[in-house]
Amino acid sequence: MQMTGAEIIIECLKEQGVDTVFGYPGGQILNVYDELYKHRHEIRHILTSHEQGASHAADGYARSAGKVGVCLATSGPGATNLVTGIATAYMDSVPLVAITCNVGVPLLGKDSFQEVDIAGITTPITKHNFIVKDIEKLADTMRRAFQIALKGRPGPVLLDIPKDVTAQKCEFVFTEQKKPLRFKGKAAEEELRQAIQMILAAKRPYIFAGGGVVISGASQELKEFVELIQAPVCDSLMGKGAFDGTDQKYTGMLGMHGTKTSNYGVSECDLLIAVGARFSDRVTGNVSKFAHKAKILQIDIDPAEINKNIYADFSIIGDAKDVLAELNSRIGQQEHTEWLTHIKGYMEKYPLKYADEGLNGPYLMDAVYRLTKGEAIITTEVGQHQMWAAQFYKYAKPRRLITSGGLGTMGYGLGAAIGAQVANPDNIVINIAGDGCFRMNMNELATAAREKLPLIEIIVNNHALGMVRQWQNLFYGKRYSATVLDDGMDYVKLAEAMGAKGYRAKTREEFEDALKQALKDEIPAVIDCIIDSDDKVWPMVAPGAAISEAFAEEDL
Numbered sequence: 001m002q003m004t005g006a007e008i009i010i011e012c013l014k015e016q017g018v019d020t021v022f023g024y025p026g027g028q029i030l031n032v033y034d035e036l037y038k039h040r041h042e043i044r045h046i047l048t049s050h051e052q053g054a055s056h057a058a059d060g061y062a063r064s065a066g067k068v069g070v071c072l073a074t075s076g077p078g079a080t081n082l083v084t085g086i087a088t089a090y091m092d093s094v095p096l097v098a099i100t101c102n103v104g105v106p107l108l109g110k111d112s113f114q115e116v117d118i119a120g121i122t123t124p125i126t127k128h129n130f131i132v133k134d135i136e137k138l139a140d141t142m143r144r145a146f147q148i149a150l151k152g153r154p155g156p157v158l159l160d161i162p163k164d165v166t167a168q169k170c171e172f173v174f175t176e177q178k179k180p181l182r183f184k185g186k187a188a189e190e191e192l193r194q195a196i197q198m199i200l201a202a203k204r205p206y207i208f209a210g211g212g213v214v215i216s217g218a219s220q221e222l223k224e225f226v227e228l229i230q231a232p233v234c235d236s237l238m239g240k241g242a243f244d245g246t247d248q249k250y251t252g253m254l255g256m257h258g259t260k261t262s263n264y265g266v267s268e269c270d271l272l273i274a275v276g277a278r279f280s281d282r283v284t285g286n287v288s289k290f291a292h293k294a295k296i297l298q299i300d301i302d303p304a305e306i307n308k309n310i311y312a313d314f315s316i317i318g319d320a321k322d323v324l325a326e327l328n329s330r331i332g333q334q335e336h337t338e339w340l341t342h343i344k345g346y347m348e349k350y351p352l353k354y355a356d357e358g359l360n361g362p363y364l365m366d367a368v369y370r371l372t373k374g375e376a377i378i379t380t381e382v383g384q385h386q387m388w389a390a391q392f393y394k395y396a397k398p399r400r401l402i403t404s405g406g407l408g409t410m411g412y413g414l415g416a417a418i419g420a421q422v423a424n425p426d427n428i429v430i431n432i433a434g435d436g437c438f439r440m441n442m443n444e445l446a447t448a449a450r451e452k453l454p455l456i457e458i459i460v461n462n463h464a465l466g467m468v469r470q471w472q473n474l475f476y477g478k479r480y481s482a483t484v485l486d487d488g489m490d491y492v493k494l495a496e497a498m499g500a501k502g503y504r505a506k507t508r509e510e511f512e513d514a515l516k517q518a519l520k521d522e523i524p525a526v527i528d529c530i531i532d533s534d535d536k537v538w539p540m541v542a543p544g545a546a547i548s549e550a551f552a553e554e555d556l
Contacts, residue, residue, distance in 0.1 A: 001173075005135050005166040006031040009099065010039050012142035015177050018070050020044045020061065020422055022054040024081075026074025028114065029101035031166040033072075046422060046451060048415065049443035051078050055085020056415025056441070059094050063402045063416070064377055065423035066217070068095045068149050075102045076114030079160070080121065084409060087125040089156040091406025092238060093215060095149040096156035098122075104164035105133050119160050127155035135168040143175070153302045154215060187316045187323055194314055196330055198297050202271035204339045205231040206294070208254060211238030211405070212276015212301060212320050214398040219243070221324035222275065228328060229273075230336045232343045234262035236277050237386075238405040241395035246374075249340070251347060255283035256541045257387045260350035260550050263541070265343050266291050267548035274298045276320045279309040280406070289546035299323050350539075350552075352391055359508055360535050361385055361460050365392035367508070368430060368458070371515055376428040377402065377420050381413040381437030384466040387537040389432045411440030414457065418444060421453045428456070428519065435461040435485055442494065448524040449499030456518045457500075457526045459491055462533045470536050475543075495526035503527045 003011065009032055013021070021043060025033045036045055048054040051073045058069030069089075073082050079100040089096040103112045119129045128148050132141050138161070145157040187195075199205065207229070213222050222243055226233055233243045234254040243250055252259030254266060266272060272294045277283070284290040290310060298305075298312035299320060306315045316323050354362035365388050368376065374394055379402040380386040386403055395401050402420055404412040417431035438459050448455055460466075465483040472480050495502030501521055503514035511529055518525035539550040 001171065002169050003172040004031065004035075004169050005138055005161065006035040008135075008138050008172050009142065009161070009166070010035045010043065011172065011174070012139055013043060013070065014039070015143070015175060016068070016146045017177055018043060018068070020046065021070040021072055022046045022048055022057040022061070022419065023072030024048060024051045024054055024074070024078060026078045026114075028075040028103060028163045029072060029078075031163065032099070032101060044422075046418065046447065048418070048447050050441065051081030052085055052411070053415040053418070053441055053444040053447060055082045055096070055098065056088065056412050057419035057422070058096055059085060059089045060379060060402050060416030060419030061423045062089075062094050062096055062419070064399050064420040066399065067423075068097055068146055069419065070097050070099065072099050074114070075100065075118075076116050078114075079116055079118040083121060083125070085415075086122055086156045086158065088404050088407045088409045088412060090125040090127075092404065093154050093211065094156065095154035097145050097149055098156060098158045100158065100160050101166060102131075102160050102162045105162045106164075108162065119158065122158050125156070126158050129158035129160070131160045132165060133162060135165050135170045138165065139172060187318050187326060191316050192326055192330060195297055195316055195327065198271060198295060198314060199229060199273070199327075199331060200334070203336070204269045205229055205271040205273060205336065206266050206269035207231050207233045208266070208272055208274045208277050209233060209235045209239040209242040210275065210277025211236065211242075213239055213242035216276065216301070216320040218276070218321035218324055219398050221321055221328060224328045225324050228331050229334050230340065231273075232265055232340060234258065234266065236280065236283055236405070237390055237403065239277065240390060240401040241398040242276075244396045245394040246396050251343060252352070253390055255280070255547060256285065257391070257537050257539065258547070258550070259352060260539050260552070261343060261346040263539070263547040263550045264346055267293070267546070269294045272296045275324065276300060278305045281309070284310060285541045285545055285547040289548070358532075359506060359511060359529060360531050361388035362392045363508060364458065364460060364511065364529055365389055365432075367512055367515065369393045371512065371519065372428050372430070376400070376430050377424060379403065379413045379417040379420055379429065379431045381431070381433040382408045382410050383434045383437060384470065384535070384537050385432045385434045385460040388460070410437045413437065414441050414444045414448075417455045417457070418448055418451070418453060421448075421455045422451070430456045430458060433457060433459050434466055435459055435463065435489070435491075436465040438491070439489075445495065445498045445500055445524060445526070452522070453524055454522050455524050456515070457524065459526065459528045460531060461491070461528050462531050462535060464533045466533075466535070467537070469533065473534065473536070474540075491526055491528040500524040500526055504530070506530045
C-alpha cells in the first residue's frame with residue numbers, strides 16, 4: 001500500500017503499541033501532526049507547554065509503565081528543547097523514542113531557518129540516533145528504534161526525519177509488533193560456581209540493589225535471593241522499590257544521604273553483592289575507602305559498568321532477573337544471624353528522625369506516606385525534597401519513585417508526573433518539588449489542568465535553593481550567594497491562574513487537611529508548604545570523605 005512518510009510514522013507507532021505521545025508542533029513536523037489528527041482516537045497526543053516538558057512526560061510515562069515513551073518536536077529550537085530530557089533518560093537508562101522533523105533534504109547543512117544538527121547534538125546522550133533521508137528506509141528504521149530503546153540496557157533513541165521525507169510516498173507493508181529481545185547473556189556454569197563460592201564463604205554479606213533490578217523486573221527474584229542468603233539490603237536512589245522498603249532486612253539508601261546503618265554496614269561487610277548498580281559517586285564517597293573490607297561481586301547487564309567506578313573482584317554480565325534466578329536455583333539456605341543482629345543494632349541506634357513539631361520536609365513525606373497508604377506514585381524534582389522523599393516515603397513496590405538520579409535535572413518532576421498520571425490513570429500521582437525546581441517548568445501545570453489530570457504538586461517551600469544553601473551553610477561560611485528566593489511569589493494564585501486548585505500550609509494540620517482535600521479533587525492541586533530555610537538533609541557525607549564518615553546534626 002502506498003503511504004506518505006507521515007502516514008508510515010503513525011502506522012509504525014501503532015505497530016509498536018504506542019497509545020500516547022507527548023509533543024509540541026511546528027512547521028517541519030506539520031505533516032506528522034496532520035496525520036496524528038486523523039488517528040487521534042487511536043493515539044492520544046498530550047500537548048505540553050514546552051518541548052522539555054514533553055520529553056520529561058515521555059520519560060515519566062516510560063518509567064512508571066515499563067514501556068517506551070514517545071515525544072515529538074519540530075526542528076531547530078523545538079528539537080534542542082528536548083535535549084535535557086533525552087540526557088535525563090540516557091543517564092537513568094529509560095527507554096525513549098524522540099521523533100524530530102528537520103528541514104527538507106536539499107536544505108540540510110545550509111543553515112536553513114530553524115535547522116540544527118540534532119543527531120550530532122544528541123550523539124553522546126542516546127543509545128543510537130538516525131537521520132532518515134530515504135523514505136524507503138523509514139519504516140524499518142522506526143521499528144529498529146523501538147527495538148534498540150528496549151533491548152538490553154534501555155535508553156533513548158532519536159529519529160530525525162526531514163520534512164520532504166514525511167510528504168513523499170512509498171510502499172508500506174504492515175508487520176506485527178515484535179517484542180524486543182531481552183538480553184539473554186546466560187552466565188557460564190564456571191561463573192555461577194565462582195559467584196556462589198564467594199557467597200557461601202561470606203560471613204558478613206550485604207546486598208546493594210540498583211535501578212537495574214527495577215528495569216529488569218527482578219524484584220521477586222531479589223526477594224528470594226535475600227531470603228536465601230539472609231543478608232541486609234540497601235539501595236541506590238534509582239533502586240527504590242526494587243526491594244520492599246518495609247522489610248526488616250532493608251536498611252535504607254546508601255551513600256551521601258544514605259542511612260548511617262547502610263553506610264556503616266557496607267563499610268564493615270566482607271562481601272558486597274551489587275545488583276544492577278553503577279556505583280555512582282554519590283553512592284561511593286571516597287572510592288579508595290569504599291567497602292574496603294569487602295570483596296565485591298557485581299551483577300550488571302552492561303559490561304561497561306564493570307570496574308568503571310569501583311573494582312569488582314568478580315562480575316557476572318547478564319540480566320538481573322535471569323542471573324538471580326540462576327543463583328537462587330543453586331544456593332542453599334544460609335544463616336547470618338549474628339551479622340543481621342549487628343546491623344539491626346545500627347538501625348535501632350541510628351534511625352532516621354526529625355523534629356517533633358512544626359512543618360518540615362521529612363514530616364511532609366511521612367504524612368504523604370500515611371495518607372496515601374504507601375500506594376502513590378511519587379515523582380520528584382532534584383534537591384533536598386528529593387532526598388527526603390527517598391528517605392521517608394517507604395517504597396514497597398518498584399516503579400513508584402520516578403526521579404532524575406544520574407543527571408539531577410531540576411524541572412523534571414512535574415512533566416514526569418504528567419506522564420506517570422497518563423500511564424496510570426487510576427493511581428495517585430504526587431510530585432514533590434522545591435520552590436526553586438517548581439519555577440523551572442511550572443508552565444506544565446497548565447498542561448495538567450488542560451488534560452484534567454488529578455495529580456498533586458507539593459511545593460516544599462523554603463524560599464531558597466535548599467540543597468545549594470545547605471552546602472553554603474556547611475562548607476562555604478554561610479555565604480548564600482544567589483540562593484535566596486524570598487521574592488513574594490504566590491504559588492496559590494499561580495495555581496488558580498493555571499486552572500488548578502491552590503492550598504497553602506504553614507502547620508501540620510493545614511497540610512493534612514489540604515492533602516486530604518486534594519486527594520478527593522479531580523483536578524490538579526498545588527500545596528505550598530512553608531518550611532524553614534535552614535532545614536537540612538541528614539545524614540550527610542562531606543565531599544571527599546568515606547561513607548563511613550556520615551554525620552548528622554547531633555554530630556556537629
